[in-house]
Amino acid sequence: MSFFRETWIVFVRSLRLSIREPVWIFIALAQPIMYLTLFGPLLKKVVQSTPGLPPGDAWQVFVPGLLVQLGIFGAAFVGFGLIAEYRAGVIERMRVTPAHRVALLVGRVLRDVVVLLVQASVLTLVSIPFGLRAPLGGVLLALLVVALLGAAFASLSYAAGLVLKTEDALASVLNGLAIPILLLSGILLPMTLAPKWLRITSDVNPLKHVVDGVRAMFRGDLGSATTGWGLLATVALVAVGLLVGTRTFRRESA
C-alpha cells in the first residue's frame, strides 16, 4: 500500500537528517544522565528509610521515572523541528505531492521513536554500573512503553507545531504543561508518598499510571494489575496522540 511506502520515505528522510547531526541525540540524553548521577545517589538512603514507597530498590524506582521522562520530553520538543520545516516550505512542498498526509506525520513520528529507543537503551545501560538490576523481559516491555509514549507525545507536538506555527507559542505551551505533568506523575518521587488529595489528583493523570506500570515492569511484576493499567494508559495516550495528529495533518490549511 502506498501509505506505508510514503511513510517509509518520510521516515528515512527524517532519520537521515537526525543522523547527520548525532550530537543532538546525545545532548538530549544529558539531562536524564545528570539526574542519574547527581540526584540518583541521594535516593538510596531515602528509599531505605522511607515507609510507603513501592517495593524495589532505589534504582528500580528511579530509573523507570527517568525513562518515562525521556519518553515524554524527548518527544514533546520535536514540534520545533516541524516549525523549522514548515517555515522552510518543506511541509507545503510535501503536501502538494499525492502522498497521504498522514504519512507525512507518521514517518516523522517513527523517526522520533527510533531516536528515543536509542536514547532509552543508552540510559538503561548507563544505569547498570550505578546498581540497577532488573529482569530483561520487564526492561524490554518498559522500552516498548517508552516508544509508544514517545509516539503519542511526538504526534501531539507535531500537531501543536503545525497549528501554532511559531517557536514562541510552542515554547509557552510546553512550559505550561511540563511542570504539572512532571509533578503529578510521580516521576521523581512515587505518589505513594503523597497526601490523599494529591494522590487523587495524580490518579487522574494517565502518566502516573504509566510510571507506576514501568516501575512494576522493572520489578518483574509483568502480570500485575499495575503493569496492566500502565499499558492501558499508554495505549490510550497513543490513541489520543495519533488521533489529534492525524486530524491536524489532514486539515487543509494547517
Place this chain on the structure above:
Amino acid sequence: MINARELSRTFRTRSGPVEAVRGVDLDVAPGEIFGFLGPNGAGKTTTLRMLTTLLVPTAGEATVAGCDLRRDPVGVRRRIGYVAQGGASLPQAQAGEEVTAQARLYGISRAEAEARGRDLFSRLDLEGLWNRTCQSLSGGQRRRLDIVLGLVHSPQLIFLDEPTTGLDPQSRANLWQHISRLRDEGATVFLTTHYLDEADSLCDRISVIDHGVIVASGTPEELKRQVSGDAVVLTLEDPARSADAAALGAVLDGADEPVIDGAQVLVRVPHGAAVLPHLLRDLDSKRVALTSVEVRRPTLDDVFLSLTGRSLRDEPAA
C-alpha cells in the same frame, strides 16, 4: 489546462470574514506561459493555493490538468508541480537527498528519482551541488533547487509563485531562460509576479487580479493597447512654467488631462511622435524651456496604473 469558474475563497478572521478571492475565472491553454499579476494582498497566492489543492475554495469550480479540483485533488497533485514563494528546502538537508525523497513521494523508484534529479541539476546549472547542504547554496542556486523540487516528477503544469523575487538581475535573467525552456519542451507554466518586465518578456498571456477579482486578461500587447496611446513626458527647466506647458499639452489632438509632477508634465495622446514637432514649436514660442522630452510607449505598468489606480513599482512591501 486550467479552467476555473467563479473561484472564491473567504477567510474567517476575528474581525469578520475576508473575501480574499471573489469569483475568479481563468482559462489557461496547454503549452503557454500564463502570468498572474497583482499587488500584494490582491489574491494571487490565495488563488494559486486553491489551484494547487492547498486550499479548498469556498465557492466555484475548477479543472486543473484534466482533474476536478474538488472531486480529485490527488489527481491534480499527481499532474502539477508547485514552487512556493518562500522556497522549499531545509537549510541543513542535503540537496540531492531532498530531491530524491520528493520524487519518491510521487511514486517514482529510487533509481529513477536519482537519475531525474541529476539530470535536472545539470539542466538548471546545479552540477556538482548534489551532496551540498541547502544552506551552503547561493540565493540563485537555492531558487533553482526549489524549481528542481517542483519539476522532478515531470509535471504537465507548473505553478511558480514569484519565482524571481529577491534574486539579482543576472540570476533573474538566467531563470527566465529556464522558464521559457519549460514551455518550449511542452509544459504549461502558471506564474505569479509583480515584476512587469518579467510578465512582459516571459508570458504569452496575462490576467491582472486586484481586490480578489480579475480586472483584465489578454496578451501583454492587447493589454497595452487598452491604455490609450503614448505618454509624452516633458521635463522643464523651470517648474513654475509647468502649468503653461500642461495647457499646451491639453489642446493636442485626442489628449487626456495632463499630469503635472514638479518639473515634469505627462500628457497622453494617441500618437506621441506625430504631435511632437507641433508641441515643441508651441512651447518654444511661449518660451517654455525644456531639459528633455520623452515619448513612452505604454508599459504594463501603465496598464496596471490605469486598471488598479496603483503603480506596481511604487507599491510598498506588504
